[in-house]
């Protein structure tokens with residue numbers, strides 16, 4: 479017998495990619511369980527599938543930065559005294575990425591690349607150990623939302639958030655709609671989709687100097703003059719990130735979706751003050767904010 483639950487959850491996370499850098503993603507999870515019936519004549523109660531499997535997925539991927547631990551660019555150094563972890567991702571041509579964050583901010587995937595296959599294998603191994611005996615098989619399907627309009631992939635951190643959104647590198651794949659004088663405007667949408675393709679959106683007040691950061695030995699050897707250095711401390715610990723300027727954008731506010739929608743509307747208005755702008759910015763799948771200028 480097979481039991482299925484579609485749209486079990488959406489995983490909002492970021493990952494390190496040798497070519498694209500830091501990529502924000504939103505993957506939808508569908509699940510199929512194979513097994514015999516239990517004493518309730520069920521493969522597994524839907525409420526348990528929804529709560530327990532969603533909890534495991536949230537704990538191990540959602541709002542984390544996924545590291546391809548077997549890629550030659552990845553260097554991982556754990557400080558067991560503080561439970562902080564340095565990650566160096568040694569991309570060439572001045573595009574190295576360096577982090578110093580609490581261990582729980584990462585998921586280490588033992589693969590050369592982060593892909594739907596490698597993440598699905600990682601999650602299946604974790605979930606399999608939590609299933610009752612009558613459940614013999616598990617299929618996880620990870621997929622992107624189908625989007626027929628412009629979108630972008632961004633990574634950010636919300637230092638004031640009480641939950642896991644405070645992690646400095648988690649992200650989303652988000653559609654954007656822009657109305658200029660009340661009409662949907664393809665050019666304006668394309669502009670944001672290009673500007674924020676695989677971007678890190680940082681808050682200007684979190685910029686820090688090299689001397690304020692816990693630089694890894696690898697980062698100390700680099701010329702970081704064309705990188706943005708971010709640092710903040712929040713309830714989960716110290717978060718630091720170093721990423722190329724060309725792969726970052728700065729805002730003067732927090733990077734909540736409300737602030738990002740307003741930022742986009744204001745930027746457009748500053749170029750064409752005679753027009754009115756309405757921006758509907760998504761944060762991942764099915765939610766977001768609307769701002770006008």
Ligand SMILES: Nc1nc2c(c(=O)[nH]1)N=C([C@H](O)[C@H](O)COP(=O)(O)OP(=O)(O)OP(=O)(O)O)CN2
Nearest residue numbers: 488490536540541636639643648733734735736761
């Ligand atoms: N009003 C806002 N609320 C939240 C914002 C925001 O910008 N404006 N942002 C976040 C985080 O960035 C977070 O990444 C949003 O993720 P989400 O998956 O929706 O949050 P949850 O984990 O609570 O939801 P699940 O569906 O359980 O994954 C948070 N809030």
